[in-house]
Amino acid sequence: METKEKIEQVLEEQVRPYLETHGGGIELVKYEGGKVYIKMFGGCQGCASSSLTLREGIETILKEEFPEIEQLVDLTDHEAGERPYL
Numbered sequence: 001m002e003t004k005e006k007i008e009q010v011l012e013e014q015v016r017p018y019l020e021t022h023g024g025g026i027e028l029v030k031y032e033g034g035k036v037y038i039k040m041f042g043g044c045q046g047c048a049s050s051s052l053t054l055r056e057g058i059e060t061i062l063k064e065e066f067p068e069i070e071q072l073v074d075l076t077d078h079e080a081g082e083r084p085y086l
Contacts, residue, residue: 003066004031010065015058019044026058034070036062046078 001009008028019025024044029037038058044050051074059072 003068004028007031007036007062007066010062011058014061018057019053022047029075034068035073036069036071037073037075040074040076040078045076045080050074050076050078 011026011028015026019040019042022043024040024042024047026044027039027041029039031037038054040050040054044053047053054072054074062072063069
């Protein structure tokens with residue numbers, strides 16, 4: 001299994017269930033050169049807490065599982081969020 005597939009598995013098992021409780025979600029766009037590119041949607045898109053969730057939650061989980069990950073890059077257009085969880 002490739003690293004991208006393993007990252008997707010961790011997102012599916014450990015991250016998405018939590019985000020879904022707030023009406024949100026996450027998409028793995030790509031993994032390249034030690035960087036994980038993601039997009040958040042639903043309740044996460046535009047949520048004031050999304051950057052904290054990203055850095056303290058998602059990035060921490062992924063770096064613990066995959067020491068080769070150097071950075072998590074958020075490609076989300078948070079200005080376009082319609083239903084952020086408040």
